[in-house]
Amino acid sequence: MSSLVLIPARMASTRLPGKPLADIAGKPMIVHVACRAADSGLGRVVVATDAEAVAEAVRAHGFEAVMTRGDHESGSDRIFEALKRLDPEARVETVVNLQGDLPTVEPATIRAALAPLDDPAVDIATLGVEICREDEKTNPNVVKIVASPVSETRLRALYFTRATAPWGEGPLYHHVGLYAYRRAALERFVSLGPSPLEKRERLEQLRALEAGMRIDAEIVRSVPLGVDTPEDLERARQMLS
Template sequence: MSTLVLIPARLGSTRLPRKALADIAGKPMVVHVAERAAAAAVGRVVVATDAEEIRQAVEAAGFEGVMTSVDHQSGSDRIFEALRKVDPGGEAETIINVQGDLPTIEPALIRRALSPFDDPRCDIATLAAEIADDHERTNSDVVKLVGSPIGHERLHALYFTRATAPWGPGPHYHHIGLYAYRRASLERFVSLAPSTLEKREKLEQLRALENGMRIDAEIVDTVPLGVDGPDDLARAREILGA
């Protein structure tokens, strides 16, 4: 399948202003993400942004940028606008949404996100890792994926929650917010209104489940560092040698 990697990156950020352009080892954070997406070698890589500064930064680094509206409420809405602009002919059959605040993500993880599409019933694919730190089990900032095993390295997602679930002995899974969509699935998803559980849990992916869409998750070994605040940025700089 022809694949397009889209990286949503906006300039506004409450906890870490202008974080997409934060310097890490001499490069803006979003450029690190683009480099890792390119290293995954799954297809064309485009940064979708609402800021001319970000577009200029990624293009100066040799990557493609596209301007999108400042009014989008979610990354999925932003990548859908970008998709229509950069691929109006519909050549890309699958779209991977790689968040612009994952500067240390392993290229192999991006490739793994496509694996669930070997089942034609899968609409949206994502990633999860087994939780090893007990603190994460009760941390509401860590989203848990509740799913049924389908094979050794895959889950069929039944629910996503900030609570500790499921109850009883057994593994809990940390959901990694990287998504791959079949093109038609993305088109359908963005056409849907925010759902009841989505608004309650503040988790956009529940909209898909509440509307009967299927999400499968590949189980991976590591959770990439998401840069949400100054402490995360300091850690990213340490990892990348800044």
């Protein structure tokens, strides 16, 4: 399948303003993410941003950037605008949405997100990691996948929640918010308004499930570090120094 990796990046982070350009080991964070995406071997990598400074930094390091509107409510809306600008003839079949605040993500993890689309019944693919720490099982900031196993390495998502679920004996899975969309699925997704459960749980992916779309999750070994706070940024600097 023809694939495009899009990395949405905006400067207006509440907890860490200007984080795409935060320096980590001599490079802006967004450039580290682009490097990881390129190393995944999935194809063309483009940063989608509403800030000229981000676009300039990305291009200065040899990567491609596309300007998008500044009023998007979500990264999904931003990457769909970018997709239409970059591929007006609709040649791209699958789109990977890689968050711009994952500077330590492994290229193999990015590749894994595409694997569930081998099944033509799957509309959207994502990732899950088994939760090992007890405190994470009850932490509302750790989003859980309620899912039915498809194979030893794959789950069919039935629900996503901030609650501790499902109940009973067995593993719990942490959702990693890295997505691969079929083009038609992304177009349908962004055309839908926010759904009731999406608004209640504050989880965008529930919009797809409420609309009857199928999401499968590939199980990977570790959760990539998401940089949301100054403390996270220091951890990333230590890991990549």
